[in-house]
Amino acid sequence: MAPLKVTKVLCIGAGYVGGPTCAVIALKCPHITVTIADINKARIDAWNSLDFNLPIYEPGLEDVVRQCRGRNLFFSTDVVKGIKEADLIFVSVNTPTKKSGVGAGFAADLNYVELATRQIAEVATTSKIVVEKSTVPCRTAESMRTILEANSKPNCRFDILSNPEFLAEGTAISDLFNPDRVLIGSLQTTEGKDACASLAAIYANWVPKENILTVGLWSSELSKLAANAMLAQRISSVNALSAICEATGANIDEVAHAVGYDSRMGPKFLKASVGFGGSCFQKDILNLVYLSESLHLPEVASYWRQVVEMNEYQKRRFSKRVVDTLFNTITGKQITVLGFAFKADTGDTRESAAITLIRDFLSERAFVNVYDPKVEESQIWYDLAEACPTMTLDNIKKQVKIHKSALEASKNAEAVVIATEWKEFKEIDWAEVYKHMKKPAFVFDGRLLVDADALSKIGFKVATIGRPSI
Ligand code: UDX
Ligand code: ADP
Numbered sequence: 001m002a003p004l005k006v007t008k009v010l011c012i013g014a015g016y017v018g019g020p021t022c023a024v025i026a027l028k029c030p031h032i033t034v035t036i037a038d039i040n041k042a043r044i045d046a047w048n049s050l051d052f053n054l055p056i057y058e059p060g061l062e063d064v065v066r067q068c069r070g071r072n073l074f075f076s077t078d079v080v081k082g083i084k085e086a087d088l089i090f091v092s093v094n095t096p097t098k099k100s101g102v103g104a105g106f107a108a109d110l111n112y113v114e115l116a117t118r119q120i121a122e123v124a125t126t127s128k129i130v131v132e133k134s135t136v137p138c139r140t141a142e143s144m145r146t147i148l149e150a151n152s153k154p155n156c157r158f159d160i161l162s163n164p165e166f167l168a169e170g171t172a173i174s175d176l177f178n179p180d181r182v183l184i185g186s187l188q189t190t191e192g193k194d195a196c197a198s199l200a201a202i203y204a205n206w207v208p209k210e211n212i213l214t215v216g217l218w219s220s221e222l223s224k225l226a227a228n229a230m231l232a233q234r235i236s237s238v239n240a241l242s243a244i245c246e247a248t249g250a251n252i253d254e255v256a257h258a259v260g261y262d263s264r265m266g267p268k269f270l271k272a273s274v275g276f277g278g279s280c281f282q283k284d285i286l287n288l289v290y291l292s293e294s295l296h297l298p299e300v301a302s303y304w305r306q307v308v309e310m311n312e313y314q315k316r317r318f319s320k321r322v323v324d325t326l327f328n329t330i331t332g333k334q335i336t337v338l339g340f341a342f343k344a345d346t347g348d349t350r351e352s353a354a355i356t357l358i359r360d361f362l363s364e365r366a367f368v369n370v371y372d373p374k375v376e377e378s379q380i381w382y383d384l385a386e387a388c389p390t391m392t393l394d395n396i397k398k399q400v401k402i403h404k405s406a407l408e409a410s411k412n413a414e415a416v417v418i419a420t421e422w423k424e425f426k427e428i429d430w431a432e433v434y435k436h437m438k439k440p441a442f443v444f445d446g447r448l449l450v451d452a453d454a455l456s457k458i459g460f461k462v463a464t465i466g467r468p469s470i
Contacts, residue, residue: 003197004129007032010086012079012116014038014047016172016279016348017133017165018092019056023064024176026073028206035074037082047075057347057374060173083123088198090163091116091144092133097283106290108137108283117144120158121151129195131161135228135280137287138221141185159195161186162217164224169278170345182212185220192217225284225291229304232281234269236310242272242466243317252466253448272466274419274446275315275353277342282308282351315353318465319360322444325463326415330366334438336413337361338406339420339447340372340380347374349383353446354419358400359387368400371409373422377402407433415442421449434458 011022014036026034038044046055048069052062065073076082083089093112098104113134120130130148132141141160148158162185167175182203186196193214200212215223242252252272260267276282285304292301323330342352349355354370361368362384370380380402385393403409406425410416410433418425426449434441443455445464452462456470463469 003194003201004087006088006129006198006202008086009034009088009090009202010082011036011090011092011133012038012082012120013090013092013094013112013134014040014043014055014075015092015094016056016058016169017167018090019047019054020058020061020064020167020172021092021133021165021176022090023061023068023073024173025202026068026071027064029202030072032202033072033074034068035076035082035086037076037079039077039079041077044075044077057345058169058172059345064173079119080123083120083128084125086128088129088131088202089120090131090133091120092165095134095136095283097286103290106286106293108135108287110136110140110143113140113144114147117147118151121148124156124158125153127155127157127159129159129161129198131163131199132221133163133165135164135224135284135287136221137291138218138225141217141221157191159186159191160217161192161195161199162220163199164220166224166227169348170343177206179207179211182207183220183223184212184214185217186214187217225288228280228284229288229307231269232276232285232311233304233307235271235273235276235281236307236314238270238272239275239314240310242314245466246321246468249468255466272448273314273353273421274318274357274465275311277351277353279348279350282311315356316360318353318444318446319357321463322357322361322415322417323364325442325444325461325469330361330364330414332365332367333415334367334369334413335361336369336371336406336410336416338371338409338416338418338425339422340370340375340383341420341422344421344423347376347379349375349379352383352420355383355387357417357419357446358384362388362391362396362399366399369403369409369413370400371403371406372420373424407436411436412438413441414438415444417444418447418449421447425449430455430460431458434460 009032011018022034022036043055093116095108098107098109141162145160164183184196184199186192196214203212238256245252256270260270285308289301289305340354341349358368384396406428440461442461452464455462
């Protein structure tokens with residue numbers, strides 16, 4: 001039998017991965033009808049909103065959705081109908097780190113994947129290709145296959161593929177348009193390879209064939225964890241060196257530049273920071289740690305665990321530097337935190353370093369003024385309430401104020417802390433900010449973003465990550 005030519009795609013999960021990925025498939029494959037379904041009605045309503053007030057901020061995404069929505073791209077809460085109609089289903093639901101039970105704090109919570117898989121098995125009346133898109137531990141595809149096979153109806157076969165997504169938030173659309181590679185894992189059976197060819201044919205509408213890699217199921221699953229772990233490891237390595245730089249007078253930017261010039265190393269992912277965040281790095285490394293422990297490989301587990309520990313250390317070290325520099329106390333002082341998202345060009349706050357910094361400042365009883373260009377106020381309150389379980393939200397609100405601009409947030413502050421590398425923070429009128437701050441006025445640059453010498457000339461005292469204070 002020749003590989004199935006897919007004409008109807010369903011994506012279960014309209015989040016940061018499923019939404020942009022399947023919107024781009026719709027754009028690049030006008031002959032395919034794409035439905036993105038989610039149980040979260042508010043999220044689907046936002047995807048369908050008349051003014052394109054989409055639930056995710058991602059440069060270029062609105063333009064893609066404007067071109068396809070209502071043509072061959074549909075957003076719906078009707079998951080059942082979507083399953084019935086589709087030839088190929090992406091499972092792109094959330095897989096957070098488990099909060100309780102076996103593997104709590106490390107293992108991925110696969111409850112959402114399992115529920116979605118069971119629903120596919122229950123509802124489907126025709127054969128489907130089921131594609132695991134969420135980041136999951138190795139061998140999840142095998143569990144999905146067992147569930148599907150145990151519950152399928154006669155004449156209804158399921159082929160499972162792993163197709164991890166490598167897009168980074170903030171650049172999702174350009175990453176999807178020009179991916180370094182598309183990775184598809186399948187069973188190495190004739191049916192498995194045919195299913196793989198069907199999915200590869202979708203990507204081949206815009207991705208060069210040599211960039212579509214087809215591998216075994218387990219290799220595909222492990223490659224996703226490995227890629228994120230190795231990217232995060234580079235950041236932890238450079239952050240570890242940033243501590244040495246601060247203590248010795250070296251400049252981490254210069255060190256990283258010199259190191260990255262080595263063609264074997266390359267310049268990317270060597271930017272020292274206040275710590276990596278995002279929904280993937282920490283989660284995937286902890287997954288790898290859990291996997292290594294389950295495989296009785298404690299040395300491997302502790303090697304990877306250290307990458308996350310270094311990240312925690314970096315955040316702690318930065319908040320301690322703020323306290324130490326402000327004469328060993330920030331109690332009652334006004335601290336401005338610029339940026340709440342985990343990186344620039346996204347409204348996503350998952351594992352954002354800003355949350356940890358603000359939690360530390362609150363525990364020192366400082367007053368915190370926050371400004372972020374994209375993160376919703378309600379999200380900031382939600383994250384802070386979760387990060388500070390011993391404080392009531394009312395008490396948090398007595399210590400934290402959310403502002404509409406960097407200038408407004410900095411008025412009467414003793415220190416400005418840059419937590420996210422938003423471009424607009426580079427372009428702030430720093431002389432104006434200085435005028436309205438208490439003196440001495442401090443800037444703590446956790447992102448190597450601003451020109452420290454220029455700020456120092458204005459009168460600021462500047463502490464940059466990976467450099468001695470000036
Ligand atoms: C990451 C992977 O890059 C992507 O391939 C995968 O699909 C999902 O996880 P994402 O988390 O969206 O993507 O963003 P990324 O650009 O990787 O940044 C992650 C964190 O590392 C951010 O907090 C960022 O600010 C930080 N970072 C990144 C650094 O501190 N220094 C760097 O040099 C690069
Ligand atoms: P990611 O960053 O991996 O895309 P998100 O949390 O942004 O993760 O999105 C996952 C989405 O999956 C959420 O909007 C959630 O409501 C949705 N979801 C979870 N389980 C199901 C399910 N069984 N059916 C439909 N949607 C689901």
